Structures are given as structure tokens and as C-alpha cells.
Amino acid sequence: xxxxxxxxxxxxxxxxxxxxxxxxxxxxxxxxxxxxxxxxxxxxxxxxxxxxxxxxxxxxxxxxxxxxxxxxxxxxxxxxxxxxxxxxxxxxxxxxxxxxxxxxxxxxxxxxxxxxxxxxxxxxxxxxxxxxxxxxxxxxxxxxxxxxxxxxxxxxxxxxxxxxxxxxxxxxxxxxxxxxxxxxxxxxxxxxxxxxxxxxxxxxxxxxxxxxxxxxxxxxxxxxxxxxxxxxxxxxxxxxxxxxxxxxxxxxxxxxxxxxxxxxxxxxxxxxxxxxxxxxxxxxxxxxxxxxxxxxxxxxxxxxxxxxxxxxxxxxxxxxxxxxxxxxxxxxxxxxxxxxxxxxxxxxxxxxxxxxxxxxxxxxxxxxxxxxxxxxxxxxxxxxxxxxxxxxxxxxxxxxxxxxxxxxxxxxxxxxxxxxxxxxxxxxxxxxxxxxxxxxxx
Numbered sequence: 106x107x108x109x110x111x112x113x114x115x116x117x118x119x120x121x122x123x124x125x126x127x128x129x130x131x132x133x134x135x136x137x138x139x140x141x142x143x144x145x146x147x148x149x150x151x152x153x154x155x156x157x158x159x160x161x162x163x164x165x166x167x168x169x170x171x172x173x174x175x176x177x178x179x180x181x182x183x184x185x186x187x188x189x190x191x192x193x194x195x196x197x198x199x200x201x202x203x204x205x206x207x208x209x210x211x212x213x214x215x216x217x218x219x220x221x222x223x224x225x226x227x228x229x230x231x232x233x234x235x236x237x238x239x240x241x242x243x244x245x246x247x248x249x250x251x252x253x254x255x256x257x258x259x260x261x262x263x264x265x266x267x268x269x270x271x272x273x274x275x276x277x278x279x280x281x282x283x284x285x286x287x288x289x290x291x292x293x294x295x296x297x298x299x300x301x302x303x304x305x306x307x308x309x310x311x312x313x314x315x316x317x318x319x320x321x322x323x324x325x326x327x328x329x330x331x332x333x334x335x336x337x338x339x340x341x342x343x344x345x346x347x348x349x350x351x352x353x354x355x356x357x358x359x360x361x362x363x364x365x366x367x368x369x370x371x372x373x374x375x376x377x378x379x380x381x382x383x384x385x386x387x388x389x390x391x392x393x394x395x396x397x398x399x400x401x402x403x404x405x406x407x408x409x410x411x412x413x414x415x416x417x418x419x420x421x422x423x424x425x426x427x428x429x430x431x432x433x434x435x436x437x438x439x440x441x442x443x444x445x446x447x448x449x450x451x452x453x454x455x456x457x458x459x460x461x462x463x464x465x466x467x468x469x470x471x472x473x474x475x476x477x478x479x480x481x482x483x484x485x486x487x488x489x490x491x492x493x494x495x496x497x498x499x500x501x502x503x504x505x506x507x508x509x510x511x512x513x514x515x516x517x518x519x520x521x522x523x524x525x526x527x528x529x530x531x532x533x534x535x536x537x538x539x540x541x542x543x544x545x546x547x
Contacts, residue, residue, distance in 0.1 A: 107131055107184040108214070110260055112253035113194050117153045120197050120336065121145030123164055124157075125173070126249035127180050128257050130187075132264065135257065139180050140250045142167035157247045170201045181211055185277065189232045189256050190288040191215035192331070196339055214276055216259055217288035223266040230289070235259065285331045287342040294348055298324045301493075302355055304362045307374070308347040316341055316374040317366045319359035323350055341374050354499040355490040358511050360542045361501065365533050384537060385420045386410025389476055395465045396458065397472040399424060400439040411479045415541060428452045431471045434459050485523065488546055492516075501543070502526060508535040508543060 107129060114124040122143045129137035142159070144167045154160045177198070188194040191213045202209035217230050227238055232252060236243050241258045245251030263269060276283040286295055289310065298305070300322050307316040307330075320326030327348060330338055353359035367375050386407035391397050401420040404410060414420045424438045428449075435441045435449035436459045446459045458468040490499040496516055502509045504523070510533035512526065520526060533539075 107136075108187045108260070109181045109184040109211075110187045110253055110257050111181075111194050111198070112188060112249045112256060113197055114157050114159060114247070114249050115153075115197055116145050116147055117150050118336070118340075119145075119147060120200065120339070121147055122170055122197060122201055123149060123153075123159045124249040125177070125198075126253040127177065128253055129180055129184065130257060130260065137180055139176055140253075141173055141176075143173060144169050159248075171205045174202065174205060174207065178207075178209070184211065185214055186211040187214045187216060187256070187260060189216045189252070189259070190343070191217075192285070192288065193339065193343055212277055214273070215283065215288050216256055216263065218283050218286070218292075219263050219272065219276065220259070221291070222272050223263050223269060232256065232259075285328070287331065287345045289346040290348065295324075295327070298327055298348065298350055299352070300324045301352055302359050302491075303350050303352040303493075304359055304366060306349040306366070307341060307345045307372075308349065309344045310346045312347070314370045314372050315344055316372050317363060317370065319353070319356070319363035321356045321359075337374065352493040354493040354497070354513070357488070357542070357546065358490055358499050358501065361508075361511055361533065361539065364536075364538050364542065368534075368536070385414050385417055387412045387414070387420060387423065389472065391469075395469070396437060397465075397469045398437050398439065399427065399433070399472060399475065411476060413537060413540075415537075425452060427475055429454055431475050432456055433471060433475070434468070437468075486547065487523070487526070488543075500526065500529075501546075502530060503543070503547070508533065508539050 108131075110128045110130055112126050113122050115122055123145050124140075124142050126140040127138065128135050142164050144164045146169060149159060149161050149164070186195055192215070195211070195213055199209045220227070220230050220235060224235075224239075227235060229235065232255060233243065233246060235241075236255050236259065239259065239262060241255050243251055243255040264273075266272075283292065286292065302321050303323050304317065304319050305323055305327055306314050309315050318326065331342055351362060353362055384404045385401050386404050387399060387401050388407050388410050389397055389399055401407070401414075401417070401424065404413065412423065414423065421440060424440055427433060428435055428438050428440065429452060432454045434447050434455040435452050436444055436447040436455075440452070441447055441449060447455050456468070457463045458465070485505060486503045488501040488503070490501065492498045492513055497513050498516055499511060499513050501511045502523075510531050512529035512531050514520065514529050
């Protein structure tokens with residue numbers, strides 16, 4: 106079997122290649138080599154230059170990736186792609202090929218994961234520390250050729266370990282997840298994740314939670330992160346050393362658990378969940394003619410919002426439904442601006458307040474009825490969901506319109522009142538995101 110042992114240096118976050126080194130190895134000796142600087146056609150950050158020594162001047166006249174692509178294809182053809190933390194190097198190269206319209210696919214082996222299996226007991230499996238422990242000399246650390254040469258020596262050691270042939274064959278099987286999992290993540294950790302609903306936590310080497318997600322099938326969803334080739338997924342996988350999880354029983358409870366966990370931990374990779382969306386509120390006011398208006402604006406500029414929405418579209422749709430239900434005027438509900446009389450395309454139920462055909466008192470009575478109805482829609486509910494085990498049920502408690510939390514109860518328990526749920530309730534805070542999650546279920 107032929108192997109190509111590869112290392113790349115890149116521009117950092119943008120992951121354009123600045124240098125690539127490939128050693129073709131037949132299991133006994135190196136039979137070919139290819140090393141070159143690459144012009145990334147973008148600026149190399151100072152911190153990358155400080156790490157690798159590669160600066161903009163060095164690559165200014167180097168070939169572009171497109172110019173070296175054929176040489177890479179030729180030397181790696183019919184070989185197994187080997188690297189220390191293989192998913193990083195493989196995905197960087199694959200994305201460079203994708204950018205020029207070529208689908209690059211090779212079998213993969215990761216020397217980090219192979220080392221964990223065949224050389225257990227080391228405190229660290231980073232290339233530098235592992236080579237130091239095994240007395241492998243690295244020349245030009247953080248340069249592609251120096252790191253690739255050291256990986257070749259490490260690979261030879263791995264090939265000569267007892268049981269190496271079995272381990273290599275297992276890792277190369279299509280059904281194996283070894284080449285897919287992050288290099289720092291123990292296989293046992295992934296295997297312990299169940300195919301069940303819940304919340305999962307990606308953790309870094311210090312045990313810090315760096316990403317939180319939810320799923321109907323935890324194992325399937327976690328694995329999808331490792332197949333993803335987006336920049337965020339690659340960075341997430343590179344930093345993941347452990348994964349924890351909590352079962353929820355149902356996807357709805359998982360959504361609630363996920364929201365609470367993200368707001369508690371604020372993980373670095375949950376940027377979308379951290380962003381605050383602009384929210385809008387419906388409010389009322391009385392003009393100088395004594396007519397009550399219903400209007401909407403952003404939450405920041407809305408005094409005493411009667412009802413809160415996630416978008417202007419939701420606000421307008423709600424006000425249109427109120428207009429139809431209570432025979433209100435589109436003009437005085439601010440669905441039409443700058444008109445003397447309403448002429449809405451679909452709402453024709455106005456009784457004439459805008460034409461002075463109705464008194465302010467009569468109109469205001471209907472607006473007041475709307476306000477009272479909004480204020481009185483707070484109710485208590487218990488939503489029953491599937492439990493974490495067949496002998497358990499989950500519940501979500503809403504009291505007087507406020508979300509109080511969720512809980513799990515054995516099916517043999519007899520619950521006859523709301524008060525009896527208190528012993529099983531896992532208390533949570535209500536917020537606008539929770540209201541949005543629960544709205545379709547209410």
C-alpha cells in the first residue's frame with residue numbers, strides 16, 4: 106500500500122495554503138517527495154508569520170494553488186492521505202481543489218488517532234510533544250517539510266507496532282469513524298453518545314464548553330459536525346477534545362434545554378444564538394382628538410408594549426387580524442400612513458372613525474376591548490412530552506402566561522394538581538426566545 110504523508114501551512118483563519126510538503130511512502134521507504142511554497146493570493150497575518158516564518162515576500166513569486174494542483178493530484182493518486190490531525194490538512198487541501206472546480210477525494214489516516222490507539226499513555230498527542238517523547242527530531246518546526254518529515258518517522262514507528270496491521274485496516278474501513286472524528290476526541294467518548302433526543306456540549310482541552318446544540322438523534326447530529334467542511338465546523342472540530350450530553354426525551358424539551366444552556370455558558374461557537382434580533386412591540390396611545398391608536402415600533406422605542414414580536418411582518422399580520430376581528434380602522438392601527446381616510450386593500454370593516462362617521466367613544470371602546478383581551482390572554486398550561494425512558498414522561502409548565510420550566514415524572518406517579526408538579530419542576534427563566542419556541546405548541 107502507498108501512503109502520502111502530508112503537512113500544510115496556511116494563512117490562519119482564511120486557511121489558504123502557503124506551503125505544502127508531501128512524502129510518498131511505500132511502507133518501507135520514501136519513494137517520492139514534493140515540497141513548495143504557495144502564493145495564497147491574500148495577506149499572511151503577522152501572527153502566522155511569527156509562527157511559521159513565512160511572510161508575504163516569500164510567497165510573492167511562488168506558484169498559486171491552481172498551478173501546483175496537478176502535481177498534488179499526481180503524487181497522491183492511489184495513495185492513502187496521512188497527516189497529523191488529518192482532517193485539518195485534508196479539508197484545507199480539498200477546499201483549495203473545490204475552489205478551482207476539482208473534487209479531491211482520498212482515503213485518510215490520522216497519526217494522532219493511530220498514536221492514541223497504538224501508543225497509549227502519552228500526556229499529549231500534539232506533534233511536538235509526541236516527537237519529544239519518542240525522541241524524534243523535528244527540524245524547522247511549523248514549516249511544512251519539517252513537520253511532514255517528523256510525521257514520516259512517527260508513521261514508521263506506528264507501522265512497526267504490534268497489532269498495527271489490524272488497527273490500520275480497521276481505520277481504513279468505510280464504516281470506521283476514526284478518520285472522521287476530531288483527532289483529539291477519544292473514540293470511546295463518541296461511542297457513548299446515544300441515538301436519542303437531547304442536548305450536546307462540545308468541550309476544549311481545558312473542559313470549557315465551546316459549542317452547545319440540540320438534536321432528535323444526538324449521535325447522528327454530532328457526527329454531522331465532523332462531516333461538515335464549513336470554516337466554523339473545521340475550527341470547532343480542531344478544538345474539540347470532549348463531548349458531553351443530556352437526554353431530553355423530546356425535541357421540544359431539547360430546544361428549551363439548549364436555549365437555557367447557551368444563555369448560561371455563552372459558548373464561543375454559538376455566535377448565531379448570541380446575536381440579539383431586533384424585536385418589535387405593539388402599543389397604544391391616544392391622539393389629541395381623543396382617538397385611541399394601536400401602533401408598533403422597535404422594543405427600545407415602544408412604551409409599555411402590549412405584545413412583542415420578532416419582526417415587523419409579525420406585527421402587521423397581528424394588527425390586520427385585530428382590525429378584522431374588532432372592526433378597527435387600518436389608519437388608526439398604523440397599517441396605512443399619510444392618508445386622510447383608510448383604503449386598505451383587504452380590510453373593509455372600518456366603521457368610519459377616519460371619516461368622522463363614528464364617535465371616538467364608540468371606536469375607543471373596541472380598542473379598549475382589544476387591550477383587555479391581550480392583557481387577559483395569560484393562562485396556565487402543562488404540555489406533556491415524551492420522557493427520557495419508556496417509563497417516564499416529560500412536562501413543560503406555563504403559569505399565567507409565563508414559562509416556569511420543565512421536568513420529568515415517572516409514569517406511575519399520580520398528579521392531580523399543579524402544585525404537585527413543583528417537586529418535579531426544573532425551574533427555568535422565561536425569555537423572548539423561549540416564547541418563540543413555545544408559540545406553535547400553545
